[in-house]
Structure formats: structure tokens, C-alpha cells
Amino acid sequence: MDSISKSFEQKEEEEQSLQKTNQSFEEFLSTLPRDYGWTPLFDCYLYQGCWYYPFFLRGVIAAQQHFEAQPTDIFICSVPKSGTTWLKAVAFAIVTREKYSDLSSHPLLSTMPHECIPFLEVDVVGKEHTNQTAEVPLLATHIPYHSLPKSIISGGCKIVYIYRDPKDAFVSLWHFTSKLTPKDATHISLEEALELFCKGVSYYGPYWDHVLSFWKARKEAPQRMLFLAYEEMRKDPLPCVKNLADFMGQPFSVEEENEGVPQKIVDLCSFENLSDLDVNKKGKHRPENAAGIENRAFFRKGMIGDWQSHLTPDMAERLDQITREKFGGTDLPSYVSD
Template sequence: MKNSFSTPEDLLASLPRQEGILEPYSYQYQGFWYSSTVLKSLIDCQNQFQARENDIFLVTAPKSGTTWFKAIIYALINREACHPQDPHHPLLKQTPHQLVPWLEYVAPLDNNNLVSNSLDSSPTRIFGTHTPIVSLPESIMEKGKIVYLCRDIKDTFVSLFHFSNKINFRPSPISLENAFDLFCRGSSPSGPVWDQILGYWKKSHDKPHKVLFMRYEDMQNEPRVQLRHLALFLGKPFSQEEENSGLPDQIIKLCSFNTMSNLEANKTGDFLGVVRNDSFFWSGVVGDWKNHLTVEMGSKLDQITEEKFSGSGLSL
């Protein structure tokens, strides 16, 4: 998927630009909005990444439970090599973002050689990404498995707003009203969020063996049922012995918000030298938007969501 521009700066200059929620400007590429840094990395990824048969890709809109689900998939895939109650479990010492790299930031020379987040001899690799389905490297749909996690739009927005002012990439903090207006107009990272969700929703029906569509709220309400469903999709179903020993519950506890947010690795240090690790943890509570948005704001997001998803069979 090569582009004809000689430099990344030439490409950026050719694209629609408007104010961003996380950074001063966002650029529209293939119908979605990105910061300049993410866009450059995405284009490199499109041009050079090659998926393998056992690869797993966790896809989310930003602030939809990404950190939580990176931990869950990592613990699930590696449960035989490292029991979730092991006091030396990697998730107790490293952040989920260290253990499950972002697809866009994997160096081209590393993607087939050095990335290995399976603790045994398995060839499985796990990546995270916010990339819409239309912009994924072509080999992913041919060879990988995709887990798509979505969340109530209102809670997603509130978490994104607070994250923006935590990381402080803009010249000054963004107001709730300004962020809300941009979000509603679709100018959110890898957004419009509704278009991103719909792309994966439709693909999960077209290719259910390739794309598993999951909801944050379902995982919160019935974690054991959803974890079993996830394990089955990834080809790692729980054995009866594992069920009897309480292994699913142990994975859920290890990866819980309370456990993860209180670990030293997640409270200190930074990601890629630019984002504090504790910035990735916000409330995590379903319906927390009610504590931050007006009734009118909530109603407006619900109305947009209903209009966007009309006729799709999807409701959030």
C-alpha cells in the first residue's frame, strides 16, 4: 500500500487537517483522523508489516479498555507457561503495553524476528492497535485473528477527554465542551469512532472465524462467560481441569482494574518516554459518564450513535 509522496511532510500537507483532541492537529487519512506521529507510523506499518498465521490483534478505539484487554489476552495465551498466580508473572512487573506492543510502533526489521510475547515455544504474537479495518495491513485479514473491543460511546469519550489532559500534548488543556464538539464531529483519534466500530462489526459477521466482536460492558457483567468465549475463539479453550481449579477467575483477578492500577509498574515510569504509565488508567466503571457529562450531552451522543448504527443490527 505505497503512497506517491516523497516525504511524510509532503503527505501531511496534502491531507485535510483540523484541531485534534489529543494533539494540536489531526489529519484525515483513508476516512479517519490521526495525529502526525501516529499517521507516519501507520503508513510505515501498511507498507512493511507482514502478519503470520498465529498472530493475534487486539483492536479498540482509544480508551475503550485497551490496557485491560491487552493484559487479559496476554495472561490467557501464556497461562500454561506462567500461571496467573505466579508471583513472578510478567504482568506484575511490566505494563500491558510493554508486553503487548502497538502494531504501528513495531520496527520493520523486528516484526518477523524479534517480537515474541509468548512465554513458551508457541509462534503466537500479540499486538494492539487502534487502526480502523480499512487501514490494516492487508496480510492481517489473510493470516491473523482480530479481537475487537468496543465500549459505550459516552464512557469512551469521557475517558479520552481525561486522558488528553493527562498526557498534555496540546499547547493548553482542552475544555470538555471543545473536546465534545470535536468528538461528535468525528475528529477523535482513529475516528469517527462510530465508523471504526461499524467496520469491525460488519467484518465480524462476514468472517466470524477471523474477527471476534466484544463489548466492554459484557466483559464487566459476565467476565467468566466472555473469557471462555475469547479463549475458544483464540484456539485456547479452557480444559475441565482448568475450570475446576478456578483458572478463569484467577486470570480475571490478575487483570482486574484494581490489581493492574495498583502495581508499581503501572504507577511509575512512562511509555515510549512520552506518556506516564499511570495515564492509561481511568475509572473503568460502566456508566461513569454520568458524573462528567450533562444529560443533554449524553442524549446527543446516544442520538448520533443510534443514527450511525441504524440498520446495522448493532446497538451500544
């Protein structure tokens, strides 16, 4: 009976602690600048210069307070809808290629990439177990560089950052958030979304500031940060895969080169192959929480220049003007459509 009583008391204490934490977080939210979100489900809140939905902000703060990175950790970083899913698949295939040399039974054929590499602010913080191991030292995050946990910045961790034409990132994000909108609610219009995006109010936005936060950090420590442009990977993936393997300390051997292993990884992780797999057409990622979404939502077109089918010339020019102002003076692609 004593053990049962202790168990009930422990559970009650945990529930009270959780209630206090939730109340404290809600009180903290009320102090932050607030704006409309891209779905009717949540508003966005400004924290350390970046806009978040409450679910993710809670994880960001927890990561800043509690996460301790290891020097061997490798972080996949990005603005949402910039090629994260694809890069996760490629990175996972590279570091596990010895274990999964038989590609006919590779985990990526039956597991979506987001299940293979956990997100720091969602899957790792507050969890007793993650699928991150010394064998797979990969973690992902959308947190901008200046808000990363101090242990990542000071611990010598390697960072792989992928970015994309802001116009394509915007259109992809608009389509993605439509999947988050309840069927009985009105999805935000493209024009409304553009207004918010240009103000910087978007999922982990402003987009341009996010990219620049990592670009500036790379200038200070180029040996620990690799920048990848989505467009370059899409047009010529093989050199990018080899470059990524070298950077992660997993270079392909002469034997692997002769056996065509790099190209096999390119083929396995191609957008066309991944998007055609049953696992990425069915099922739901994180079905148990507020970040749950159907797997197919992560695979739409993956096209370069798809924005041309959605944006008017004036809309494109508005985004281009911000890109000129923000990326001017850097070695980042201009992404200006003229």
C-alpha cells in the first residue's frame, strides 16, 4: 500500500508541476509581441527576434535551458520548407551506409526522414529517449543561430545549413500550412500570407534574418559550418553529397566510389524516389501531439522556380526587393528573378 500511495503522490506532484509550468509559460507568452499566425489554430509570438508558434517556442526555451550538446553532434539546420526533409534523408544515408549497405532494405524505404533524425525542440527536449546515438550523431533544428543553446555554439558541433530561394520557400510554406488548417476553416490567402512573410511573421521567420544568422556565423567559423543551396543540390546532387560526406567526417573511400555508392545514395534519396514511397504517402508524423501532420504534406513538388506558377510579377518583385536589401554585400545567391 505504501508503494501505491507513493506512486499516486508522485503522479499528483508531477501533474501539479506540469500545471505550474504551463501557467508560467502562458504568463510568459502574454508578455511577448503577438501577431496572426498562418493558420487559425495559433497566433505567432516574437522571441529573440524570431516568430514562433507556442508549441515550438516552448521547446526552443527548454532547449536553451537544458540541452547539452556533444562535440560529435552534427546539426541539420534550416528555415522551414528549404529542403530539410531531403537533407535529412541524405545525411542519414551517408552516416549509416556501412550498417545499411543493402539498399533494398534501407530504413528510408519504410521510415520517413523526419523519423530518422529527431528535431531538437520537439523530439529531444524533455524526452528520456531519442533515436540519436553515437552511431547516428545527427540532430535537426529550425532555431536561428543566435538562439541556439550555448552548448551547440561553444561545443564545436558541426552545422549543415540548407537554404533556398525565398520566393519558393514562401510558396512552399503557404501550401504546407494549408495542410495544417482545419477542413472547416478558411485557409489564409496567398496575399495575406505574403503580407505576413514580408513583415517577417512566418514559421521561424523572418526568413532572411534566419539565413543571415548562420551566414554571419559561418564567416567566423567556416571549418564547422557547411552551407548548401537547395538549387545546387537539385541540379547536381552528386558533388553535394560527396561534399556533405567529407564535411561530416564520413568521406567516401576509393572502393565506395568505384562501387557507385555516392550515386546510389543520390538515387535512394532523390525527391522523386522519396515522394513515391508508400510511407511518405500515408501515415502521420508525430500523430500524438500538436505538431502532428500527414507524411505526404512534406513532399509536394520540390521544384525550382515553382513560385512562377503562384506569384504575380509585383508579388515576386516585392520579395526580390527585400532579398536585395538583406543579402546585398554577402556571397549568398541574389535569387532575384530579373
